[in-house]
Amino acid sequence: GAVVSQHPSWVICKSGTSVKIECRSLDFQATTMFWYRQFPKQSLMLMATSNEGSKATYEQGVEKDKFLINHASLTLSTLTVTSAHPEDSSFYICSARQDGPYYEQYFGPGTRLTVT
Amino acid sequence: AQSVSQHNHHVILSEAASLELGCNYSYGGTVNLFWYVQYPGQHLQLLLKYFSGDPLVKGIKGFEAEFIKSKFSFNLRKPSVQWSDTAEYFCAVTPSSGTYKYIFGTGTRLKVLA
Secondary structure, three states: OOOEEEEOOEEEEOOOOOEEEEEEEOOOOOOEEEEEEEOOOOOEEEEEEEEOOOOOEEOOOOOOOOEEEEEEEOOEEEEEEOOOOHHHOEEEEEEEEOOOOOOOEEEOOOEEEEEO | OOEEEOOOOEEEEEOOOOEEEOOEEEOOOOEEEEEEEEOOOOOOEEEEEEOOOOOEEEOHHHOEEEEEHHHOEEEEEEOOOOHHHOEEEEEEEEEOOOOOOOEEOOOEEEEEEO
């Protein structure tokens, strides 16, 4: 149980275009999902907290107009990288938090974005 | 600010050697603690977690970790590593109340030589 999927697993796009990444909790409902960015050989950096039915909460230094997050249902959150640039190339990972006494997060497999 | 430190960035061991990876955090309140593993090309998987109770927690694949509150530490151990343990290991901490956001350590890349 507690499986999280991401789509696509990898994507290549041209500079200036937008890319949408989906994160789904497959077997549980998640009122809260998180989006992380992982640079090569580095740790996960939290970008934003996605709350179902309300606006996302962004971490300091993350441009909300560039990284649009929508959490339209209890099983789906999307991250749209708008007007992508090569410096946005990275590994994006989502997690879904299962409500309960300990609020454990379950992680998706990640999406590799390459902007050319 | 809250932070998590993993002092060992790269560790190379031979099979059957014992493993201990350090994790220290800075946060004044009650925390939940996790160790995750990321095998090459795969997603993060939970090894073990501590919420309360016995500070010595056992996880999957023979891993265990000990929470020492006075030292703000949650070190990961395995008595005898295998080649298949080659992976990156992340310690994560979250406050036990509030936003429950994870704070990750920088990770430790473990290579086990066959």
